[in-house]
Amino acid sequence: MTISAEKILPEPSLTEVADGVFAYLQPDGGWCVSNAGLVVSDGVAALVDTAATEARTRLLREHVTADGRPAPAVLVNTHSHGDHTFGNHLFPEATIFAHAHARNEMDRAGLHLTELWPGVVWGDVRVALPQVTYRDPVTVHVGGLAVELVPVGPAHTTNDTVVWVPERGVLFTGDIVMSGVTPFCPLGSIAGSLRAVDELRRFGATTLVTGHGPVGGPEILDVAERYLRWVRDLAREGVAAGSTPLEVARAADLGPFAELKEPERLVPNLHRAFAEERSTALGEELDIVAMAREMGVIFQEMVTYKGEPLSCCA
Numbered sequence: 001m002t003i004s005a006e007k008i009l010p011e012p013s014l015t016e017v018a019d020g021v022f023a024y025l026q027p028d029g030g031w032c033v034s035n036a037g038l039v040v041s042d043g044v045a046a047l048v049d050t051a052a053t054e055a056r057t058r059l060l061r062e063h064v065t066a067d068g069r070p071a072p073a074v075l076v077n078t079h080s081h082g083d084h085t086f087g088n089h090l091f092p093e094a095t096i097f098a099h100a101h102a103r104n105e106m107d108r109a110g111l112h113l114t115e116l117w118p119g120v121v122w123g124d125v126r127v128a129l130p131q132v133t134y135r136d137p138v139t140v141h142v143g144g145l146a147v148e149l150v151p152v153g154p155a156h157t158t159n160d161t162v163v164w165v166p167e168r169g170v171l172f173t174g175d176i177v178m179s180g181v182t183p184f185c186p187l188g189s190i191a192g193s194l195r196a197v198d199e200l201r202r203f204g205a206t207t208l209v210t211g212h213g214p215v216g217g218p219e220i221l222d223v224a225e226r227y228l229r230w231v232r233d234l235a236r237e238g239v240a241a242g243s244t245p246l247e248v249a250r251a252a253d254l255g256p257f258a259e260l261k262e263p264e265r266l267v268p269n270l271h272r273a274f275a276e277e278r279s280t281a282l283g284e285e286l287d288i289v290a291m292a293r294e295m296g297v298i299f300q301e302m303v304t305y306k307g308e309p310l311s312c313c314a
Helices: 054-064 100-109 112-116 190-201 219-241 245-251 255-259 263-277 288-306
Strands: 013-018 021-025 036-041 044-048 074-076 095-099 132-134 138-142 145-151 161-165 170-174 207-210
Touching: 013 054, 013 207, 021 054, 036 138, 036 145, 044 138, 074 138, 074 145, 095 100, 100 132, 112 288, 190 219, 190 263, 207 219, 219 245, 219 255, 219 263, 245 263, 245 288, 263 288
Parallel strands: 044 074, 074 095, 095 132, 170 207
Antiparallel strands: 013 021, 021 036, 036 044, 138 145, 145 161, 161 170
């Protein structure tokens, strides 16, 4: 696979979106360029996710601990993927929380993401596994603020968590939904993602900090729902016609979804939608190592669909 990394991206920023609640944004939200979050109250800090590379995580740490803020005592991984977890070890003060399945998947997958993007300068990245896991909602008290860790899905993965700060109306969604970026569900579920969007609506959040892309509001959920329903419909038609996911993707008119970044994700999303249309069980346990190999093939299909190399600026 050929990877382009020539694009110069803007500097990341840490922005206070509510009292004591911050969004750490890494433009432009493309492959492996993910966001993080920070909650600070009464001299205690909690971090939501890290970053893909050593350099990006060290910069995250600088922003998080600037202006006299304490190093995070709590670190929540919203899911297992390396662009949200590879920097865990650079926050040794923190106790790491994640869904039990996320810990298992991180352990099995190791550093497989680095194999998918060999042109990235990863630096010293390691797998630092969560010390606290859960299958049901957990409340962590960060100073005077209650922060709720709520498992949702299967959606983006089989191990997604959203982080809800009810007193501030802020929801950190991980990659269940993304802002201005195409959803990505091959390791999760299309149908499950649609259910998850409904669950996210019920929080009544005024501010959504997604795993990739700018901060937004409930309109992000509307875009995700429309896209996922469209993919599901394409898959039904494709299976009935005996077509392949790549054939369906190449024939599809992206319409309003052409504005979303990384449109080539339609191909892997259709692979998952095709599997579900053929009765693959919702949330079926995945062999992550086998899926990593399969994703190499699917990445090649994305290159074919896009007509040019994929770009990763992690």
